[in-house]
Amino acid sequence: MIKILFVYFYIFVFVLSAKVVSVDECIDKTLKNHPDVKKAALGVFEKKSSVDIAKADYLPQINVSAQYNPIDTFAVPKDNQFETIEDDSWRVDAVLNQKIYDFGKTTSTIKAYEKDENIANLSLDDAKALLVYSVKNQYNLALLKTKEIEVRKKDLQTKEELYKQAKALVLQGLKTEADATSILSELYIAQDNLAIAKADLNKALTTLSLYTGERLDADTQLKESVEVKNQNIMSADMLFKDILSKNFLLKSSQEEIKKDALIYKAAKAQNFGSIDAIASYNYQNSLNEYDESLVGVSITVPIYNGGRISAQTQQARIAKEIAKESYNSQKLLLQEEVENLVIDLQRYRYTIKAKKALIESSNATKEIVEARYKEGLATYIEVLDASSTYLFAKLGLLEAKFSINNIINRLDYLQGQIQ
Numbered sequence: 001m002i003k004i005l006f007v008y009f010y011i012f013v014f015v016l017s018a019k020v021v022s023v024d025e026c027i028d029k030t031l032k033n034h035p036d037v038k039k040a041a042l043g044v045f046e047k048k049s050s051v052d053i054a055k056a057d058y059l060p061q062i063n064v065s066a067q068y069n070p071i072d073t074f075a076v077p078k079d080n081q082f083e084t085i086e087d088d089s090w091r092v093d094a095v096l097n098q099k100i101y102d103f104g105k106t107t108s109t110i111k112a113y114e115k116d117e118n119i120a121n122l123s124l125d126d127a128k129a130l131l132v133y134s135v136k137n138q139y140n141l142a143l144l145k146t147k148e149i150e151v152r153k154k155d156l157q158t159k160e161e162l163y164k165q166a167k168a169l170v171l172q173g174l175k176t177e178a179d180a181t182s183i184l185s186e187l188y189i190a191q192d193n194l195a196i197a198k199a200d201l202n203k204a205l206t207t208l209s210l211y212t213g214e215r216l217d218a219d220t221q222l223k224e225s226v227e228v229k230n231q232n233i234m235s236a237d238m239l240f241k242d243i244l245s246k247n248f249l250l251k252s253s254q255e256e257i258k259k260d261a262l263i264y265k266a267a268k269a270q271n272f273g274s275i276d277a278i279a280s281y282n283y284q285n286s287l288n289e290y291d292e293s294l295v296g297v298s299i300t301v302p303i304y305n306g307g308r309i310s311a312q313t314q315q316a317r318i319a320k321e322i323a324k325e326s327y328n329s330q331k332l333l334l335q336e337e338v339e340n341l342v343i344d345l346q347r348y349r350y351t352i353k354a355k356k357a358l359i360e361s362s363n364a365t366k367e368i369v370e371a372r373y374k375e376g377l378a379t380y381i382e383v384l385d386a387s388s389t390y391l392f393a394k395l396g397l398l399e400a401k402f403s404i405n406n407i408i409n410r411l412d413y414l415q416g417q418i419q
Helices: 002-017 023-033 035-058 105-171 177-212 236-246 248-272 308-374 380-414
Strands: 061-078 081-101 274-286 288-300
Touching: 023 105, 023 177, 035 105, 105 177, 105 248, 105 308, 105 380, 177 380, 236 248, 236 308, 248 308, 308 380
Parallel strands: none
Antiparallel strands: 061 081, 081 274, 274 288
């Protein structure tokens, strides 16, 4: 009695000490720790700095320079001749340049960099959504393998009991040795399949551990909010329209088109040059002291540059067209994926209904055949066949639910959901 109480106490303590995690906890830890998120966030700051650099062209540009020569040689006229004098010299220059008008080149460039910043933000959101999708799938896989292990343990237990029965019937002369050895072979297969399922669970938990930065082992308990996500999926056309307005990659492609259009506009503006206000002051001391200042307007128009501006304009125009076609291609691929996902989702929901019905019928058949086998009225082939049908039905139901959750997770990602 004391021994039994000790066993129950040990189990109670083990359950309390086991780590319990949920998919939301795994997602939160992944988004905080994963380097892909940190890298994408740094990319946003980098693009913001590029915008600030471009905006600097709107502001006055002030440069100050100074020069000092400890020994300088001067030629001065004296008595109709030139004499050389060595002395030190120095000068100070200050130049201010303010852009007045450049036909939209600077404005378009700044807007293009702002689009680049938007693209970086969308890339950050997409990186988060992709990680959430990956974590959900790994968590879903770990749940699947946990339940598969339970099913395979029961199947192994059934094979062990059948093997014991077969050996007893052989001793009684009701069955041949072939019965026992055949069931023993199935017993070994069941043990191997159980080991494979445990290995797959450990792999899924290892991947989750790497995502979250926290060790998850085989004793970890995974919370499951619902058995299968019961989401009402709209038609493929309606779903695709919703994805078109929310998908981060498509939004990024649209921003890329706008950015390239602005770069093309800025490239064309180079042909017209720019108008700048200039102010400068120079003070020089070289034998004599004098200063000079200048305030005025500078107009710069490119006359000939070896075809550079034309080539840059052509390059920008082509980049704009490539961005449009990339968007159209991406949209087609996305539409194909959405339609296939909806078809698979409908198919798996029919599969679940079929597997549930098969479980009920195969379980009834399995119980009848096993009872007949105990009485020596059924063969081991009938027993193993009924047991296999029931096992495949149970596993098929688990895999169908797993596939449905994965499909909905994928649709969540395509719709730009970060949680």
